[in-house]
């Protein structure tokens with residue numbers, strides 16, 4: 555198999571936020587099980603500075619072979635190029651009002667062919683694990699003709715977790731053990747195996 559790259563998408567954009575800490579936790583979890591020919595990168599939606607969707611085109615109607623050059627705005631061309639560099643995606647998302655944050659929906663809406671056909675995983679988090687967000691995201695990914703893994707990971711979070719992470723610079727070991735005992739790590743690894751198998 556030629557070398558493959560997988561992106562972990564950090565989906566929320568407020569500051570401060572929990573998302574980068576959870577993304578780093580997932581990154582650390584997957585790094586030891588990465589095959590030699592697969593690399594894992596973090597792609598942060600907040601760093602893309604995407605305005606609310608402002609392209610004149612409907613992305614699914616652009617030419618499949620080179621949609622990037624068809625966009626009017628530089629922010630879209632930059633986002634398109636970055637997404638095209640990756641073969642699969644793991645979306646790490648909080649739940650906002652029973653769905654995904656608008657920042658993630660917006661970033662997904664900007665493109666179509668860049669996502670199409672690629673394997674995807676979902677890691678959600680929230681007071682009850684963010685299952686509603688994960689369900690909505692699965693539908694959106696199917697609309698984009700992606701191939702979502704059947705296993706998703708849902709991380710139950712507490713109201714104090716963000717403050718704890720900001721204080722310690724990472725997710726605490728106590729929290730990691732709690733997630734491990736709740737089956738989070740098994741779910742993440744199973745999801746990752748599904749993604750690798752469909753690459």
Ligand SMILES: Cc1cc2nc3c(=O)[nH]c(=O)nc-3n(C[C@H](O)[C@H](O)[C@H](O)COP(=O)(O)O)c2cc1C
Nearest residue numbers: 566568571572573648649650651652679680681682
């Ligand atoms: C606008 C907004 C809506 C939220 N809605 C939900 C919700 O529906 N269910 C839930 O469990 N948590 C909800 N939360 C709590 C978030 O899951 C929690 O604050 C999490 O840390 C947000 O991720 P972030 O820090 O990366 O933005 C909401 C938070 C925000 C800011």
